[in-house]
Structures are given as structure tokens and as C-alpha cells.
Amino acid sequence: MKFCSLYSGSSGNSLFVSCRQTKLLIDAGMSGIKIQNAMKTIEEDPKSLKGILVTHEHRDHIHGIGVLSRRFDLPVYATQKTWEAMDECLGKISEGNRKTFDPGKDLVIEELQISPFKTSHDAAQSCGFVIDDGIKRIGIATDTGVVTDDMLLALKGCSLSVVESNHDLGMLEAGAYPFYLKQRIKSEYGHLSNEVAGNLVKTLVENGGQTIVLAHLSQENNFPLLAFETTSRILQESGIDPQKDIHLSVAKRSSVSEIIEL
Ligand SMILES: [Zn+2]
Numbered sequence: 515m516k517f518c519s520l521y522s523g524s525s526g527n528s529l530f531v532s533c534r535q536t537k538l539l540i541d542a543g544m545s546g547i548k549i550q551n552a553m554k555t556i557e558e559d560p561k562s563l564k565g566i567l568v569t570h571e572h573r574d575h576i577h578g579i580g581v582l583s584r585r586f587d588l589p590v591y592a593t594q595k596t597w598e599a600m601d602e603c604l605g606k607i608s609e610g611n612r613k614t615f616d617p618g619k620d621l622v623i624e625e626l627q628i629s630p631f632k633t634s635h636d637a638a639q640s641c642g643f644v645i646d647d648g649i650k651r652i653g654i655a656t657d658t659g660v661v662t663d664d665m666l667l668a669l670k671g672c673s674l675s676v677v678e679s680n681h682d683l684g685m686l687e688a689g690a691y692p693f694y695l696k697q698r699i700k701s702e703y704g705h706l707s708n709e710v711a712g713n714l715v716k717t718l719v720e721n722g723g724q725t726i727v728l729a730h731l732s733q734e735n736n737f738p739l740l741a742f743e744t745t746s747r748i749l750q751e752s753g754i755d756p757q758k759d760i761h762l763s764v765a766k767r768s769s770v771s772e773i774i775e776l
């Protein structure tokens with residue numbers, strides 16, 4: 515399997531996963547043209563995509579979906595409640611490209627089995643995914659205020675996990691965001707802090723996780739190095755060497771990150 519973060523952060527998210535000819539995007543939260551350009555950078559053709567999986571209806575996850583689906587005739591997979599919440603923002607999506615799934619129920623797209631699990635976020639029905647090619651698994655969990663039991667169980671079996679490391683709590687609290695927004699981000703329906711992400715990563719590595727991508731960093735309340743160092747410190751405190759024992763990286767906000775082959 516191949517994985518690449520095209521864009522990741524509060525300004526837009528889109529992840530690429532492939533297994534031979536089965537190629538998918540998870541979210542398309544940048545403009546269609548930006549996502550096309552990012553795919554060109556990794557020498558992939560949007561025409562070859564088998565679909566776009568949607569985590570939830572926030573704009574930083576759906577902005578380019580309508581354009582890409584119409585331009586390349588791509589199926590869009592979302593829960594019923596997410597469809598209801600995002601439908602108006604997407605423009606017209608052809609009947610044949612409107613696909614639904616239920617959290618907790620697996621779906622198969624050609625060579626990949628997708629297991630959606632619930633996340634805890636202020637959206638209609640937000641989800642993360644485990645994507646399995648029968649040999650390896652990739653777990654994707656961003657936009658969640660807490661680590662749910664479902665999420666932990668899902669991510670524990672993954673070789674590669676994409677984990678939200680949204681904000682540094684100190685920066686958020688001292689920063690310029692209005693009170694209500696700070697409360698929203700910190701709530702159980704908000705986003706994971708660097709500290710919580712680090713502890714989740716520690717548990718995943720202790721359970722066999724080998725490759726970790728920290729993702730969905732806040733532009734205002736985080737720095738890539740701070741996210742990386744917070745998780746590194748928590749790993750080191752438990753005797754795990756983040757440089758040698760695992761592969762730890764931070765997904766980039768506005769450009770393509772490294773391609774990871776599993
Ligand atoms: Zn988001």
C-alpha cells in the first residue's frame with residue numbers, strides 16, 4: 515500500500531491511499547485544482563481514483579469534492595447524515611456517484627476493505643477509517659475531541675496511523691482565539707492536543723504501530739516542530755526512540771508530504 519498526505523491542517527485536508535490499481539482520496543478539502551496539482555506532484559492521475567471517502571462535512575474536508583467528482587466522474591462515499599449536512603455545499607453530484615456507508619460497517623472498494631469508525635467531533639456524523647489491503651492496515655483519525663474506544667481499537671491493528679495533533683494547549687489558551695472557539699477546540703467534540711496525540715501514539719507504538727503521521731495541525735496554535743517534539747518526548751519517557759524504533763513524521767499544511775510505502 516502507498517500513502518501520501520496531499521494537504522493536512524485546519525486550512526484543508528486530503529490524503530491519498532492506494533493498493534495497486536485501487537486509488538482513493540480521504541477528503542478533498544482544498545480546491546479541485548490544488549488537489550489535481552498535488553496528485554501531479556506524486557505522479558498520480560485523478561482519473562484513476564476509485565472514489566473519495568469523506569470523514570465529515572466541514573469545509574476543510576469537502577471544499578474540492580464537488581468539482582473533482584464532476585470533473586473525473588468520481589464516486590463520493592459519506593454517511594447519510596454527512597450527505598445531508600454537506601449536500602448543498604457540493605453542487606450537483608450525479609446519482610451514481612452518491613454512495614453511503616454506516617460507521618461500524620465495512621465497505622469494500624475493489625482491493626481495499628474500509629472500516630469506518632466514529633470520531634467525536636462537532637459534525638453531523640464524523641468518522642475515521644481503517645483501510646486494509648489484506649496484509650497491512652492504515653488508520654486515519656483526525657478531527658476528534660477525544661480518543662474514543664472504537665478509535666483506539668481500530669488504530670491498534672494498524673501499521674501506519676494518521677493521528678491528529680491539532681494544537682498546543684498552552685498556545686491555544688494564550689492565543690487570540692475568542693473564548694467560545696477555545697472552548698470548542700478543547701471540548702470532547704473538538705480536536706486533539708499535541709499531548710493527547712503523543713499519549714495515543716505511545717499506546718499505538720506499544721501495540722505494534724510502526725509508522726505515525728501527525729496531522730491536522732492548527733496554523734495559529736501549533737508548530738510542526740512542537741507537535742513532533744511533544745510526541746517524541748512522550749515516546750522517550752517510555753523508552754521508545756522516536757528516531758530509531760519507529761517512523762514519525764508531521765504532515766505538511768500546504769504541500770505534499772513524503773510518500774510512504776507499506
Ligand atoms: Zn478539519
Ligand SMILES: [Zn+2]
Nearest residue numbers: 570572635657
Ligand atoms: Zn472538522
